[in-house]
Amino acid sequence: LLGPDGSPAATIFEEITALAARTGAINLGQGFPDEDGPAMMAALAREGIAAGRNQYAPGSGLSELRRAVAEHQRRFYALAPDPDTGVVVTTGATEAIAAAVLAFVEPGDEVLTFEPFYDSYGAMVALAGGIHRTVPLRAPDFQPDLAELRAAVTDRTRLILLNNPHNPTGAVFGREVLEEIVRLAHRHDCTVVSDEVYEHLTFGVRHLPVATLDGAWERTLTISSAGKTFSYTGWKVGWASGPAPLVTALRTVKQFLSYSSGPAFQPAVAAALALPDGFYAGFAAALEAKRDLLCAGLEAAGLEVFRPSGTYFAVADTSPLGFADAAALARAMPAAVGVAGIPVSVFCHPEGAGRTRSLLRFAFCKREDVLREASARLAALP
Ligand code: PMP
Numbered sequence: 055l056l057g058p059d060g061s062p063a064a065t066i067f068e069e070i071t072a073l074a075a076r077t078g079a080i081n082l083g084q085g086f087p088d089e090d091g092p093a094m095m096a097a098l099a100r101e102g103i104a105a106g107r108n109q110y111a112p113g114s115g116l117s118e119l120r121r122a123v124a125e126h127q128r129r130f131y132a133l134a135p136d137p138d139t140g141v142v143v144t145t146g147a148t149e150a151i152a153a154a155v156l157a158f159v160e161p162g163d164e165v166l167t168f169e170p171f172y173d174s175y176g177a178m179v180a181l182a183g184g185i186h187r188t189v190p191l192r193a194p195d196f197q198p199d200l201a202e203l204r205a206a207v208t209d210r211t212r213l214i215l216l217n218n219p220h221n222p223t224g225a226v227f228g229r230e231v232l233e234e235i236v237r238l239a240h241r242h243d244c245t246v247v248s249d250e251v252y253e254h255l256t257f258g259v260r261h262l263p264v265a266t267l268d269g270a271w272e273r274t275l276t277i278s279s280a281g282k283t284f285s286y287t288g289w290k291v292g293w294a295s296g297p298a299p300l301v302t303a304l305r306t307v308k309q310f311l312s313y314s315s316g317p318a319f320q321p322a323v324a325a326a327l328a329l330p331d332g333f334y335a336g337f338a339a340a341l342e343a344k345r346d347l348l349c350a351g352l353e354a355a356g357l358e359v360f361r362p363s364g365t366y367f368a369v370a371d372t373s374p375l376g377f378a379d380a381a382a383l384a385r386a387m388p389a390a391v392g393v394a395g396i397p398v399s400v401f402c403h404p405e406g407a408g409r410t411r412s413l414l415r416f417a418f419c420k421r422e423d424v425l426r427e428a429s430a431r432l433a434a435l436p
């Protein structure tokens with residue numbers, strides 16, 4: 055968890071967000087929306103506080119939220135987690151990921167992820183004393199090579215930590231990739247932890263939870279969060295669902311990480327999960343228009359854009375403009391052009407960073423006028 059010089063490293067999100075604030079740049083770095091989600095959620099949270107929902111919630115979360123999570127999994131995916139034993143509420147997906155890795159990984163166990171990978175995966179595997187193996191995702195489509203995937207999973211693999219839809223690339227993995235993962239999990243007796251925080255943020259493709267595949271349920275934990283689906287990232291309400299033994303293992307660790315999570319927010323998230331299908335479709339459609347707007351701006355600025363099928367991130371290659379080191383560019387760009395992005399290399403191990411050296415990730419979960427202004431500023435890139 056230390057930087058290259060041995061000093062404590064701030065996450066890249068902290069660093070770039072602080073830099074954007076200092077320079078007055080438009081922050082397309084850290085992924086958070088610049089508009090709140092449904093107003094009824096904020097109203098319910100305020101009511102919860104006023105009504106005295108201010109003391110510890112039950113460790114596994116309020117019953118109404120666990121029931122709403124189970125019902126959501128049934129409604130969208132025909133999955134049937136038990137709301138009492140198969141759902142646990144966590145402090146964001148981040149805590150669910152941490153608790154899952156600590157629950158399943160013993161020192162020396164191998165954990166497989168794709169690379170680039172969300173930054174907390176590498177940190178948590180290190181904290182658990184595990185060995186982090188990766189399979190590269192390459193531009194332009196960022197889909198894994200199945201032979202490479204097969205070669206990377208062995209009897210030493212304890213956990214396959216999947217992220218679908220995928221941050222930072224915006225790739226969405228379909229049936230063929232997921233079936234291979236389930237086959238490998240059976241062959242090598244691994245647990246699958248699937249981080250699906252962007253489950254509702256897909257464009258023209260449907261999200262397919264790995265837990266729905268034949269033979270997957272018994273060995274799969276699915277993680278999600280209210281942050282992305284409902285645009286309340288700061289509330290840090292997340293959850294995990296799956297078969298009772300896996301959820302129990304996660305809950306056992308979670309109680310010593312945070313014990314319990316914010317009771318005033320949970321009823322608001324429960325109500326949001328029950329919003330009609332039109333809410334979910336409308337949100338994805340609005341985001342798709344923002345994706346198109348930002349991608350057009352990046353292309354007009356001369357970057358090569360890898361149009362994402364999901365998430366709220368687009369990856370662009372800066373090498374057509376002659377940049378070789380996107381990390382240096384990301385640190386210079388806020389002051390020089392007034393836009394901030396995140397270098398994709400920070401989602402990689404040093405050995406894998408070479409492949410992504412010229413790539414930047416931009417968040418498009420911003421108002422359209424902000425994306426237009428960002429596009430205009432990006433046109434000033436030399
Ligand atoms: N997983 C992925 C892939 C993410 O991009 C994020 C960041 N939003 C998280 C987990 C963390 O989610 P939360 O804010 O709910 O902890």
Ligand code: GLN
Nearest residue numbers: 067068083084085086221
């Ligand atoms: N998940 C968000 C991103 O990838 C940020 C989360 C964080 O700041 N840790 O930008």
